[in-house]
Amino acid sequence: MQANVNGKILQLVQGDITRQEVDAIVNAANSGLRGGGGVDGAIHRAGGPEIMRQCRRLGGCPTGSACVTTAGRLRARFVIHAVGPVWHGGSSDEATLLGSAYRRSLEVADEKGITSIAFPSLSTGAYRYPPPAAAPIATSTVVDFIKGKTSINKVVFVLFNDSTYEAFCQALEQHLRQEDG
Ligand code: ADP
Numbered sequence: 001m002q003a004n005v006n007g008k009i010l011q012l013v014q015g016d017i018t019r020q021e022v023d024a025i026v027n028a029a030n031s032g033l034r035g036g037g038g039v040d041g042a043i044h045r046a047g048g049p050e051i052m053r054q055c056r057r058l059g060g061c062p063t064g065s066a067c068v069t070t071a072g073r074l075r076a077r078f079v080i081h082a083v084g085p086v087w088h089g090g091s092s093d094e095a096t097l098l099g100s101a102y103r104r105s106l107e108v109a110d111e112k113g114i115t116s117i118a119f120p121s122l123s124t125g126a127y128r129y130p131p132p133a134a135a136p137i138a139t140s141t142v143v144d145f146i147k148g149k150t151s152i153n154k155v156v157f158v159l160f161n162d163s164t165y166e167a168f169c170q171a172l173e174q175h176l177r178q179e180d181g
Helices: 038-047 049-058 094-111 131-147 162-180
Strands: 002-005 008-014 024-028 066-070 078-082 116-119 154-159
Touching (some): 024 038, 038 049, 066 094, 078 094
Parallel strands (some): 024 116
Antiparallel strands (some): 002 008
């Protein structure tokens, strides 16, 4: 699915984020930037050891924030390590922190003059954030950001499985419908 937001492209695709041809790939990182399973493991495997060397130098990144490294052997120029919250049932500020992790990633990309960026679904794997709750936050944060003045002209959400892809399509359709109405 694809939408046009103020002349900028927002795409939802199914697939592997490490294979995207974009300026920056966002990683679903932990606050220690220590690497892990899921999308984090896939990015470090595909990008090689230089990314971890730079993560160690950074030392960590707070939950709700995002830090940047180069992208090693990946096609992208940068990896933006976004730290989403662990899901504790929804009353531990998870929604605010998730929105902030997406927004900080976009701000970091904008500071670097990046034009295209790919996101995975932050926090919905090992961190257990339910995709139907995460998707509206992810899509509305991105739509609101790219409506403004930014170097970013293309955002791709790369969703790994059917149910997450469906949740993101539904959330984006609903958000765009509300804006029209
Ligand atoms: P978190 O710890 O933030 O929950 P995970 O990496 O465990 O991060 O999961 C986040 C989402 O990324 C999940 O929906 C998972 O299925 C998905 N995912 C795992 N590997 C990849 C990949 N190579 N490309 C895109 N998405 C992926």
